[in-house]
Amino acid sequence: MPNEIIRHPRLSSDAVRLLTWALSLPDEGLEPLSKTAKRAGIGKSAFTRAKRELVAEGFVHEWRRQGDGGRWVTEQMISNVPLTAVEAAAARDGRPSVPSPAAGEPNRPAVGRSPKKTEKKNYNPPTPGPAPVVEPEPVADEVPVAAEREGEDLSTSMQSSVCTVPPPLVERGGLALAAIAHVEPRLRLSGRDVAKLAVLAGEWFQRGGGMSDLREALVSGLPEVVHSPGALVCNRLTRKMPTAPTFAELREADRRATAEPRVGGMRECAGEHTQPRLFRPVDAETLCPTCHSDAEAGVAAAINAAVRGGAAVRELLHARRAGVAA
Template identity: 25%
Template sequence: MTEQQLNAPPPAKPPIPASGIRHINRRHPDRFTVVGNHLTQHRELSLTAIGLAAHIQSLPAGAKVTIKCLADRFPEGEVRIAAALRELEAHGYLARTRERLPSGQVITRTVSYNNPPAMTASPPIPPPAPTAAQPAPITPSPEAHRAAAELLTDLRRHDPRLLLSARDVRNLAPATTAWLDRGIPPEAVSRTLTAGLPTAPIHHPAALLAHRLTELLPPPLPATPRPARPDPLQNCESCDRAFRSPEPGHCRDCTPSASRSPAMAA
């Protein structure tokens, strides 16, 4: 019996492209990070922001990602890194909130999203765990909530990209009320929230505003006004006695005689 011969041709190799990139991929057995094409091929993020997002996603939990730490690690500098972080916040890849520890120290908590929710929805921002020095936010009164809601709803008049849903307004009202409770006029709050917005489309306005309301909240005014500084000491031009006055001149005893006209003196 004749032995059967197998003449099946070997599988065809993929054609080599005539131009453009050619990939030679090897499997990573360890030390790798999965990064989505929605980030690496993002058409609205700068190359700096894309690279920075990939770097942050590769870091272990608890790693420092402050602007200063990143500027020490990369050659771009603090200005470009800060701008890239704002881009990532605007597109939902990053969220930063400030928290006061029981010791009084204020820290910034950063959350990285490797696959943000759909562009039509705002990414959830996990609230920091309440502490003795930072209890859970108090629900504002109906009047305060109404004033905060009107301020937030009116932001789209300043920039159409800051269009908020009714749910976003309810969630942001307590943080907005904190500004109004500190005596800051609504016009000043709106001006702060809308100043220096990124030029790229803002897909998550609620996340951007939540960051600004927390990060830029001014401290409360002192409970009592600072005492006025006393006037400086002056030497009387008539008797050379020391007295306090904002400007040089005559002391109180010499002022009447110095102010008399020559006609009266005669």
């Protein structure tokens, strides 16, 4: 166990516990991280945060692929040193991620471990061989735009994404896509398309995007005819995805949410109540909404009474003037 993991400045205690527990498992006892977290006593929310930290720091990598029978399989890799995406893919495929070291230099230990979310899991250490040629990735505005115009199926771009979206957000994303497709005929999605794209829409909400932003990103600038609504929606969700918040920002948001008490910022109503009533003021008001409504109703009644009294006085004066003139 490297000291860098135990003393890592950006990993929480749950993330360190999850990683050390997973690395301590024998070859015949490898299991998915979710099962390891359950055995380690880590709850669902804490597991989601811990896994997000390990993915961000390069200790955990995931790939999704569709098997021969049509079922989706998630492949996980856990390492005791941080790996880039290229190094992790090379370790998974049994290829060296860097050229072989020169004679006399220490060899890098094999740290790649690529268990799948099934009972069958094994090690895939790098083997000597020629260094892989890494092709440059296309610019984000080139290939996706062309695919959007041609209506190509972009479901392959979802297979390599890390699925760390909680189920409630995935369900919310599916409902949002179904609502948008119901309003916009050009984006009519099938049930299968909604199920596939719900993870991307859920990640949109997880990164802080709102429903109005999602609708604007999908509906604005649509062509007259959309040949492949699923591919277009997948492309726009991927290209226009909000920037993910950093770990420091997430920790600060959690700290603010837990630091402020439930009664913080509340004020006691100055109206007459049997017991003191607290309310959260919007500006500088001193009455709760109920008392404020009652006060407005009393003012309105007083105004109406004054209007009626003034009308009666005017009628009396007119009658007296008429009598004097007669």
